[in-house]
Amino acid sequence: MAKPTVGALTGFPEWLPHQRMVEQELMDRIRRRYELHGYVPVETRSVEPLETLLKKGATDKEIYVLRRLHAEEEADSSGLGLHFDLTIPFARYVQQFKNDLTFPFKRYQIQRVWRGERPQDGRFREFYQADADVIGMNNLPVWWDVEMTMLMREVLDDLPIPTVSIQVNNRKILEGFYRALGIADLSATLRTMDKLDKLGPAKTLAELEAVNGLSGAAAQRCLDLASISGSDLDVLRRIEALGYTDPLLQEGLSEMELVLRETASLPAGRVVANLRIARGLDYYTGVVYEGVMEGHEQLGSVCSGGRYDNLASVGKDKLPGIGVSIGLSRILGRLFGRDKLSMSRKSPTCVLVALATEETRSDARAAAEALRNRGIATEVFDRPLKWGDQIKYADAKGIPYVWFPAGGERAEHEVRDLRTRSQSAVDLATWAPEESVLRPAIVRTEG
Amino acid sequence: MAKPTVGALTGFPEWLPHQRMVEQELMDRIRRRYELHGYVPVETRSVEPLETLLKKGATDKEIYVLRRLHAEEEADSSGLGLHFDLTIPFARYVQQFKNDLTFPFKRYQIQRVWRGERPQDGRFREFYQADADVIGMNNLPVWWDVEMTMLMREVLDDLPIPTVSIQVNNRKILEGFYRALGIADLSATLRTMDKLDKLGPAKTLAELEAVNGLSGAAAQRCLDLASISGSDLDVLRRIEALGYTDPLLQEGLSEMELVLRETASLPAGRVVANLRIARGLDYYTGVVYEGVMEGHEQLGSVCSGGRYDNLASVGKDKLPGIGVSIGLSRILGRLFGRDKLSMSRKSPTCVLVALATEETRSDARAAAEALRNRGIATEVFDRPLKWGDQIKYADAKGIPYVWFPAGGERAEHEVRDLRTRSQSAVDLATWAPEESVLRPAIVRTEG
Incomplete structure (x- = not known):
């Protein structure tokens, strides 16, 4: 508190x-x-x-x-x-x-x-x-x-x-x-x-x-x-x-x-x-x-x-x-x-879609909407800051994934798992988060 | 209102x-x-x-x-x-x-x-x-x-x-x-x-x-x-x-x-x-x-x-x-x-377990608990009134099913669908309500 x-x-x-x-x-x-x-x-x-x-x-x-x-x-x-x-x-x-x-x-x-x-x-x-x-x-x-x-x-x-x-x-x-x-x-x-x-x-x-x-x-x-x-x-x-x-x-x-x-x-x-x-x-x-x-x-x-x-x-x-x-x-x-x-994290958000440039905002929004339509809580970062700053925001909230949408110079969608720091190309239509981090969960300390 | x-x-x-x-x-x-x-x-x-x-x-x-x-x-x-x-x-x-x-x-x-x-x-x-x-x-x-x-x-x-x-x-x-x-x-x-x-x-x-x-x-x-x-x-x-x-x-x-x-x-x-x-x-x-x-x-x-x-x-x-x-x-x-x-009914209850006699109350409670454990909202009627009175309560609330538990003189569980007024013997462990009436749903009148 x-x-x-x-x-x-x-x-x-x-x-x-x-x-x-x-x-x-x-x-x-x-x-x-x-x-x-x-x-x-x-x-x-x-x-x-x-x-x-x-x-x-x-x-x-x-x-x-x-x-x-x-x-x-x-x-x-x-x-x-x-x-x-x-x-x-x-x-x-x-x-x-x-x-x-x-x-x-x-x-x-x-x-x-x-x-x-x-x-x-x-x-x-x-x-x-x-x-x-x-x-x-x-x-x-x-x-x-x-x-x-x-x-x-x-x-x-x-x-x-x-x-x-x-x-x-x-x-x-x-x-x-x-x-x-x-x-x-x-x-x-x-x-x-x-x-x-x-x-x-x-x-x-x-x-x-x-x-x-x-x-x-x-x-x-x-x-x-x-x-x-x-x-x-x-x-x-x-x-x-x-x-x-x-x-x-x-x-x-x-x-x-x-x-x-x-x-x-x-x-x-x-x-x-x-x-x-x-x-x-x-x-x-x-x-x-x-x-x-x-x-x-x-x-x-x-x-x-x-x-x-x-x-x-x-x-x-x-x-x-x-x-x-x-x-x-x-x-x-x-x-x-x-x-x-x-709580296991400070936000319902499961995926933060990173914003590369103002010009690729519609790609970012489209990716976010596609994920939300499959029940995955997703938000788009609001400014094309450096990747590090956008990742820092996700880390501060405990958001498990950062999504880099295809568009502009990026040919494929990529997703970064902030827990393992590994990043890989994925398919927007089929990718799913680990079930255990889809939603935040209660963390109880015994005693 | x-x-x-x-x-x-x-x-x-x-x-x-x-x-x-x-x-x-x-x-x-x-x-x-x-x-x-x-x-x-x-x-x-x-x-x-x-x-x-x-x-x-x-x-x-x-x-x-x-x-x-x-x-x-x-x-x-x-x-x-x-x-x-x-x-x-x-x-x-x-x-x-x-x-x-x-x-x-x-x-x-x-x-x-x-x-x-x-x-x-x-x-x-x-x-x-x-x-x-x-x-x-x-x-x-x-x-x-x-x-x-x-x-x-x-x-x-x-x-x-x-x-x-x-x-x-x-x-x-x-x-x-x-x-x-x-x-x-x-x-x-x-x-x-x-x-x-x-x-x-x-x-x-x-x-x-x-x-x-x-x-x-x-x-x-x-x-x-x-x-x-x-x-x-x-x-x-x-x-x-x-x-x-x-x-x-x-x-x-x-x-x-x-x-x-x-x-x-x-x-x-x-x-x-x-x-x-x-x-x-x-x-x-x-x-x-x-x-x-x-x-x-x-x-x-x-x-x-x-x-x-x-x-x-x-x-x-x-x-x-x-x-x-x-x-x-x-x-x-x-x-x-x-x-x-x-709302399609006035209660979350899907099943009302009827009570035959005080002596069979434990059978009724056991049946209700088994149904609740499978996520089916269930209540037991609180007094061994005539069946008609218990069914009337269920009707007034729009509860779709009345359950007659095995026990006493009844050899098998029976369930009555109040929408069709049909009653049949069922297995407590496997019976499931129609998906559409498991929970109450919003009813909207257009215009």
């Missing part, structure tokens, strides 16, 4: 072209995978009315409000804010267009979101998320908890990034357990527990007592629950061994059992029950997810999601949903910053 | 999923074409400092300013605005990263922009542009005027839309001609002339006299020039016949001659010199383009661009550029609104 000093805005990352090529390739892979599972593409507008953004309990997000520069007549703002996630706009979209959609409605959405938070490592003010969600009409079987876990697994495993461990929890377990403990404000307790990693156990205990009004014993029980994690069904027995019962807790345990049972055949660590995962957002009602990238645990969650039974519901229509979101910019910012991910 | 009443925001269009599939396909084609010519992908952040947006003479654009909702300490705004085009951010990007780039630098950029203008037919507040630009270091040969015209021609001809006629002019001709007429404020005169289509000749004449201070004769000469158009070199003679000379005018005429000469072999009307094209933006210094879609002339320009010699220049570095921008949302909004462009 280049580190410019002029013009950069903290929290608004920009990639160099070869990094954008990496980002595009990752987006393509995510898109291909979602579409293979029948998810349709959706994009929503970037703005929502402020009341839509605020009413879903997302009060801890810093929202950017819009105001038209020349609109003096408008008081302070247009009443519009930039969306800070893709779930709330999507829920609104489904409500709005529900008569045009077929349910269960499966969509993916790869789009920018904005959060006016203090920028820090992995926390941007503008970034890409890659979401997939399913919304049912009145009903969304618990089986989707498994489907969504497996889909996220498949998408993440298809990306050239370190292994991501998917941490699973269930809001019903947490809320049922808290209720069994006699806690009154479940949401507030969840929000405190969500800060456990940041605050540490001692401060969390203190806040549960001071802010949430829990007894010392109840607060300790919340931490005991949060300390449980593991990949097998033993996790469920350890929760039960804490000795509390509640119908919601039981429902949550049976939902979690389904996920653990159905993902048991995956390699160790790929899907892990982790009772400390709470998720900050109020709208989750069942399974919740967070993904942690191996070797980059301090970066925080690189994907997240969960089930929301009421977010999209409107009037008499119940529209329960479940979804996941991949924090693409967070992942890329880290891997670019540590030089772990790059 | 669906016309919802709840939740819609005027000027912020949203497409239905099958329309988004069309948009994606168009973006893919544009991207493929640009990359075939060696253009690298770039995206810039969505915001720029207000001073960057304002200093380039773009004062007639309504800019959206950002303010953080919870940032009470900040006076009125963050000093950041959403970009209203992709050229100004790109010029800033090139200045900022110039040490990391190789010149001439060719990039494409397909991204949303925002303009707080009064929404009307074809004029949105949030929309996609698809740009391609080249920026040279100190020098960008005039030949790029031809390259850019041909590139735009190629991209537009590759899109499933009505033919777009590219109207070409040159700022040097206009400014040189105005200077020869003795006009002092060339920019102000250009801005008035840019409104000719909107105001009509009489009001434009009046404004040239009243606002720009031209004599009646000079104002009439400006309109005479603007009335000239045509595809062949005769256009140049008609301009010369007006009887004015100026070094800048001569330079513009010779640049236009090159473009007309090199595009002469194209079908009639594809590239047309049109002396009334002025372009509102101050930063253009040479060739300027506007594209008009046949049968939709009233929609206004669907692509535009031109040469800017100073926009990206900074300090001692001269960074002249040239670029074009395709108004993707304007085109799609019109064609969706008139039902001219759609």
Whole structure:
């Protein structure tokens, strides 16, 4: 990642072209995978009315409000804010267009979101998320908890990034357990527990007592629950061994059992029950997810999601949903910053057609067009500079071939392979580049 | 285009999923074409400092300013605005990263922009542009005027839309001609002339006299020039016949001659010199383009661009550029609104695997996975409803095949072709859909 000093805005990352090529390739892979599972593409507008953004309990997000520069007549703002996630706009979209959609409605959405938070490592003010969600009409079987876990697994495993461990929890377990403990404000307790990693156990205990009004014993029980994690069904027995019962807790345990049972055949660590995962957002009602990238645990969650039974519901229509979101910019910012991910060359161009003289420009253009017509990305150098200067341009971009077109004093087309520095006469109609360099490819540095 | 009443925001269009599939396909084609010519992908952040947006003479654009909702300490705004085009951010990007780039630098950029203008037919507040630009270091040969015209021609001809006629002019001709007429404020005169289509000749004449201070004769000469158009070199003679000379005018005429000469072999009307094209933006210094879609002339320009010699220049570095921008949302909004462009089905899914009972879910999932592994987009229905209901879901989405997996009481896999309503036993390992329905395809209604 280049580190410019002029013009950069903290929290608004920009990639160099070869990094954008990496980002595009990752987006393509995510898109291909979602579409293979029948998810349709959706994009929503970037703005929502402020009341839509605020009413879903997302009060801890810093929202950017819009105001038209020349609109003096408008008081302070247009009443519009930039969306800070893709779930709330999507829920609104489904409500709005529900008569045009077929349910269960499966969509993916790869789009920018904005959060006016203090920028820090992995926390941007503008970034890409890659979401997939399913919304049912009145009903969304618990089986989707498994489907969504497996889909996220498949998408993440298809990306050239370190292994991501998917941490699973269930809001019903947490809320049922808290209720069994006699806690009154479940949401507030969840929000405190969500800060456990940041605050540490001692401060969390203190806040549960001071802010949430829990007894010392109840607060300790919340931490005991949060300390449980593991990949097998033993996790469920350890929760039960804490000795509390509640119908919601039981429902949550049976939902979690389904996920653990159905993902048991995956390699160790790929899907892990982790009772400390709470998720900050109020709208989750069942399974919740967070993904942690191996070797980059301090970066925080690189994907997240969960089930929301009421977010999209409107009037008499119940529209329960479940979804996941991949924090693409967070992942890329880290891997670019540590030089772990790059592109084999800085341009899509496979062949640079050299320009001998102004008089032979039409020969050069004809050769380029013939190559492009066969799917070979080709550009013509724009000035008849010395060969060395034209080759230098190709080298700087990592373009593998320079083409010297027939025409003028040259009887035959010749092509120079810049990797071997060998040059030979070739036939324009049949020459083909090595398949491995036809297109630039992702270069991944392990570790 | 669906016309919802709840939740819609005027000027912020949203497409239905099958329309988004069309948009994606168009973006893919544009991207493929640009990359075939060696253009690298770039995206810039969505915001720029207000001073960057304002200093380039773009004062007639309504800019959206950002303010953080919870940032009470900040006076009125963050000093950041959403970009209203992709050229100004790109010029800033090139200045900022110039040490990391190789010149001439060719990039494409397909991204949303925002303009707080009064929404009307074809004029949105949030929309996609698809740009391609080249920026040279100190020098960008005039030949790029031809390259850019041909590139735009190629991209537009590759899109499933009505033919777009590219109207070409040159700022040097206009400014040189105005200077020869003795006009002092060339920019102000250009801005008035840019409104000719909107105001009509009489009001434009009046404004040239009243606002720009031209004599009646000079104002009439400006309109005479603007009335000239045509595809062949005769256009140049008609301009010369007006009887004015100026070094800048001569330079513009010779640049236009090159473009007309090199595009002469194209079908009639594809590239047309049109002396009334002025372009509102101050930063253009040479060739300027506007594209008009046949049968939709009233929609206004669907692509535009031109040469800017100073926009990206900074300090001692001269960074002249040239670029074009395709108004993707304007085109799609019109064609969706008139039902001219759609998708063969509403989902990427090729096969819906039906679910007989909960007990056979693993058979269904295994069949789906096997098909996906062969690149066939497949989803499993989520509940063991009656066959008729599952088939109804597939029909509603236009999914061509329903798969009945072996397992339970069914000895063999069977597949039902919903187009012919025929069903037969098939082999999971070798069955393939008809190539024509493997993926959804664009359906274009002519006219």
